[in-house]
Amino acid sequence: xxxxxxxxxxxxxxxxxRAKPSSExxxxxxxxxxxxxxxxxxxxxxxxxxxxxxFGILAIVQDNLGILDQSVPSNxxxxxxxxxxxWGGRLFNKLNRSFGRPYQVAIPxxxxxxxxxxxxxxxRIILVFIGLMVVLTFAAGCLLPPNNWDSLxxxxxxxxxxxxxxxxxxxxxxxxxxxxxxxxxxxxxYIGWLVDGKSDRGLFLIQWxxxxxxxxxxxxxxxxxxxxxxxxxxAIGVMASTPMFILQASSTQNDLLLGFxxxxxxxxxxxxxxxxxxxLLLAGLMAVLAIMTKGTALIYVPSLLxxxxxxxxxxxxxxxxxxxxxxxxxxxxxxxxxxxxxNYQFTGHVLGVDAAEQLMYANQTHSAGPMVNNLLCNITMHxxxxxxxxxxxKALTLGIGTLTNTDVNDPSITFxxxxxxxxxxxxxxxxxxxxxxxFIIVGGITAIWQRKNLRSLVDLRxxxxxxxxxxxSLLLFCYVFKWQPWHSRLHLPxxxxxxxxxxxxxxxxxxxxxxxWQVFLCLSVGIxxxxxxKNDRRQLGNPKHWQATGIEAxxxxxxxxxxxxxxxxxxxxxxxxxxxxGLFMEGDAWDYPFLQFGIExxxxxxxxxxxNATKSLRQGSDQIPQYIILDLCRQWDTITVRPFKVLDGQHxxxxxxxxxxxxxxxxxxxxxxxxTKDELIP
Numbered sequence: 001x002x003x004x005x006x007x008x009x010x011x012x013x014x015x016x017x018r019a020k021p022s023s024e025x026x027x028x029x030x031x032x033x034x035x036x037x038x039x040x041x042x043x044x045x046x047x048x049x050x051x052x053x054x055f056g057i058l059a060i061v062q063d064n065l066g067i068l069d070q071s072v073p074s075n076x077x078x079x080x081x082x083x084x085x086x087w088g089g090r091l092f093n094k095l096n097r098s099f100g101r102p103y104q105v106a107i108p109x110x111x112x113x114x115x116x117x118x119x120x121x122x123x124r125i126i127l128v129f130i131g132l133m134v135v136l137t138f139a140a141g142c143l144l145p146p147n148n149w150d151s152l153x154x155x156x157x158x159x160x161x162x163x164x165x166x167x168x169x170x171x172x173x174x175x176x177x178x179x180x181x182x183x184x185x186x187x188x189x190y191i192g193w194l195v196d197g198k199s200d201r202g203l204f205l206i207q208w209x210x211x212x213x214x215x216x217x218x219x220x221x222x223x224x225x226x227x228x229x230x231x232x233x234x235a236i237g238v239m240a241s242t243p244m245f246i247l248q249a250s251s252t253q254n255d256l257l258l259g260f261x262x263x264x265x266x267x268x269x270x271x272x273x274x275x276x277x278x279x280l281l282l283a284g285l286m287a288v289l290a291i292m293t294k295g296t297a298l299i300y301v302p303s304l305l306x307x308x309x310x311x312x313x314x315x316x317x318x319x320x321x322x323x324x325x326x327x328x329x330x331x332x333x334x335x336x337x338x339x340x341x342x343n344y345q346f347t348g349h350v351l352g353v354d355a356a357e358q359l360m361y362a363n364q365t366h367s368a369g370p371m372v373n374n375l376l377c378n379i380t381m382h383x384x385x386x387x388x389x390x391x392x393x394k395a396l397t398l399g400i401g402t403l404t405n406t407d408v409n410d411p412s413i414t415f416x417x418x419x420x421x422x423x424x425x426x427x428x429x430x431x432x433x434x435x436x437x438x439f440i441i442v443g444g445i446t447a448i449w450q451r452k453n454l455r456s457l458v459d460l461r462x463x464x465x466x467x468x469x470x471x472x473s474l475l476l477f478c479y480v481f482k483w484q485p486w487h488s489r490l491h492l493p494x495x496x497x498x499x500x501x502x503x504x505x506x507x508x509x510x511x512x513x514x515x516x517w518q519v520f521l522c523l524s525v526g527i528x529x530x531x532x533x534k535n536d537r538r539q540l541g542n543p544k545h546w547q548a549t550g551i552e553a554x555x556x557x558x559x560x561x562x563x564x565x566x567x568x569x570x571x572x573x574x575x576x577x578x579x580x581x582g583l584f585m586e587g588d589a590w591d592y593p594f595l596q597f598g599i600e601x602x603x604x605x606x607x608x609x610x611x612n613a614t615k616s617l618r619q620g621s622d623q624i625p626q627y628i629i630l631d632l633c634r635q636w637d638t639i640t641v642r643p644f645k646v647l648d649g650q651h652x653x654x655x656x657x658x659x660x661x662x663x664x665x666x667x668x669x670x671x672x673x674x675x676t677k678d679e680l681i682p
Contacts, residue, residue, distance in 0.1 A: 001192030001202035005209070007081040008051055016040040042220065043088075045213035049264055050088030052188045052206070053289065054080055059168075059187040060335065068190075069166045126233045129525055133240045134212055136532045136540060141204030141250035143546035144538040145553045148428050151252040152554065152590040154178040156200065159190045160595035163198075164604060170342055172607045172614045175587040179614070180343045180352020182336075184292035185254035198599060203252045210260035211249035215240060217263045218500040221466075224270070225459045227504045234521055235504035238439060241528025242499060243431040244492045250538055251428055254294050259493035261290040262300050266469070266497070269308045270462050277317065277324060284328035292336050295351065299480065300473045300493050307469030311461045346613070354613075363482055364412040373404040374413050375478045377420050378487055384424035384432035393421040415484040426535040429486040435524045436499040443502025446509045453509075463501060470498040554593045565649035569629065570597050572647060572654065582608035582625030582657070584667055586633045594629060609667040628655050628663065641666050 016036040058080060062068045119127070146156055158178040161171055170179045189203045196202050215236055222232040239245065248256040268283035287305075290297040309316075343352035353361075363374070380396050397420055401408045408420045423430040447467070473494055481487070533541035537557050540546070548556035548563075551570055555563040573581060581603055585591055591605075598605040608628060609615070627646065630653040644663040647654040657663045 001189065001196060001205040003195045004051055004055065004081060004192055005202070005205050008047060008085060008209075011082065011085045012040050012043055012047060015043060041216040044209075045217045045260070045264060047085050047088040048209045048213050049261070049286070049289075051081065051084045053285075054084035054087075055191040056184050056187040056289075056292075057335070059191050060338075063168045063338075066166060068168065069163045120230070123230060123233050126237045126521075129528075130215070130233075130237055130240050133246065133528055133532065134215075136529075137211060137246060137249040138208055140532060140538045140540050141208055142201070143540070144250070144557075146200055146203060146252045146592075147537050147554050147557055148251050148253060149558075149588070149590075150429075152592040153588050154181065155186060155252050155254070156189075156203070157592045157595055158183070159186050159193060160592065160599060160605070162190060163194075163599060164595075164606075168339070168342075170346055170614065170617055172610045172617050174585055174589070174607060174610045174612065175591075176352075176612065176614065177587075179346065182292050182294055182297075183339060184289055185257050185294075189252065200252075200596065204250050207251055207253065207256045208249050210257045211245065214256070214260045214263055214496055217260070217267055218496075221263075221267060221270070221462065222500060222504050225462045225501070225504075227458060227508055231504040231507040234507045235500040237521060238435060238503045238524045239496070239500045241524045241531075242433050242436050242495055243426070243527060243531045244428075244433055244488060245496065246528055246531045247426075247428045247431060247535055247537075248489075248492065253428070253489070255296075255489055255492040256496075258290055258294045258297055258300070259496035261286050261293060262297070262304060262493050263496065265290065265301070266304055266308070266466065269304070269312075270465060272312075280321070280324050281327055284324060285331060288328060288332045288335060291332070292339075296477070296490055296493070299477050300469075303473035303476055304465075304469035304497075306472055307465045307467070310468055311464040360416060361482060361484075362480060365410075366479065369404045369406045370410060370413045371479060373400060373406045373408060373410070374483055375475070376400045376404070377408065377483045378474070378478050378491070379437070381421075381423050381485075381488060382432040382434055382437040382491075384422035385434065392424075396420075396422060413482050415482045418483070418485055420483065421485070423485065423488055426531055428535070428537055429489050431488055431531070431535075433488070433491070433495050433499075435520060435527060436495050438520065439503040439506055440495075440498050443504075443506045446506050450509055458505070463505075466497055466501050470494055473497075551593050551597055554590070559590075559651075562651045565651050566593060568649075569647055569652055569654050570594070573597075573603060573627065574601055578603055578626050580604040580606070580623050580625045582606055582628040582664075583631075584608050584628050585631035589631045589633065608664060611668075624661070624664075625657060628657055628667065629653075630655060630667075 016039050019036055019039050059068070146152065148155075154175050154177040157175070158181075161173070161178065162168055165171055168183070173179065185206060189206055192202060192205070193200060218239060219232060219236055222235060227235075245256065265283045265286035268279045268286060272279040272283060287297075287301050290301055340350045344350050346352060347354040349358075363370070377400060380400070383392060383396070385392065397408045400420075408414075409418070411417065414420065423432045425431055444467075447463075477490075477494075481490075484490075533539060538545060539557065542557075545557045551566055552563040555566065579602065581594075581598065583591055583594065583605055585607070591607075595605050597603070604623065606625060607614075608625060630641070632649075632651055632653065641653075641655050641663050644655040644658065645653055646656050655663050
């Protein structure tokens, strides 16, 4: 990923340096450094999208050729990078008429809403803050390794198994999310991981580039909407400091990438009516990539398409939609068809979830009361304030239950015996977005209250598409999914769509009462800095989090007590030159640190006795593991293998298998069911 990042930055700087004033639009002003920076930021989202797409396609091609575990030759890599970035620039310049010919920049007019100078003191302060957040999130990603729970259980683990098995084919695992979840983000990361010499320190760039690109895209959308420069800057400042936005900017999860692709899709859709089929086709491609990135895209994509359709049906060129639909379906089949087919073979469902998992996540009742209950629970979970969770949760639980006449924790609409609570935390899964929620509510009220003025001041087609699409996505989300404590993370694309527009409209309409939005902006800035310096996982303010090295770095901020055990265990494997180890772990165990260590030291790691439908799948090698690492979460099984124990600890044991596979047999759940208690306990 670092190679991609370097080529991307160098190429964009070259484009900005070569930029000239557009002869078609220029008003006689000369191009300045500010104009070049603006040009750089305008091109960044499109270049990043085309580069990521090229990396994803490269991984799919490698899989089809059976060379997924081989590094790409450097000359081929550079050709692909420059080719994809050049393609992005050519595509953008061809589609966007406002840029005229390549390397020509439209100089902003003297219109105060568009002009870039002079900047007020307040605007300069906001710009400095935005730059600070961009730099701090980048520093957090550079200094700290991936250490999020989902990253260490399936986002990165699946990449390690792809490398070991030389294929994207399914394999035995206790965590089936490694198999059926949409793979686009990991495909991009996989090629970057190979190019970086199998290092994971650059994988955060997928999210971080999406973070910066999303800010740029929102700026363009708000400018197109006719909002003032101050309103746009405040909106970008609030968006940049949204807690979940900050936390994921330095992680290897994929919600932020999904939000970025949705913004690209929306941008292309809103340009489609005046400019024709090219933008529609591009929007379709972004929709395909979004669906390939995360399952919740199946909620957001139809909602945004519906919002766009309602506000643009008169401008739609219906004759062009049929070939575009066919093209999009063809792209979906080519890029994602093989994964969908694997899912269908595995569970009989193209999304890869079996009946039990559908029951676990999907609402079992859809009557009015429970649905209103679910909607209120999803909204109010963003009211969390650190230190006031218990009081607020009790009050909201009582209030929502009384209002809807339902049980807030009804298992038919609540995930696996979870209890509703507000989320006053700095965790990447549960952090609330309080300031963003306030601006969404206030912006909505302001838009309704000033609806007559709204039509004359902003582009209703653009604003209406975003608002309607966002509201529909929230309603559909609450209709489909049971409430879960980590819905805050899944709401991130919704906040990326709704917060900037709502904030900008609010600031534009209450400009006379500056103290109102200034207070909220200052709160947002303070919260943003707190979340980047004092969060649960990657604290820049805590040297212990970023001074750890080696395998211990993954545990510096999480499960710190495991680090010595893992270090001893891995050193034993390295010292004894073991070449094949089995993993006997729970589905949510952190297998990635072991897998990364295995690849660094050429040790094959495979899952054993998974106890689920993947048990019969081939692992890419028929070799029998010499040792097995036991996760003691499966303690009822580990008592059967004491005679084979080599190393023990509170969290992991290392056992040595025997030629007759006795240790392996004792670990097998199905085999244990056929044995008596006396036979099992030594």
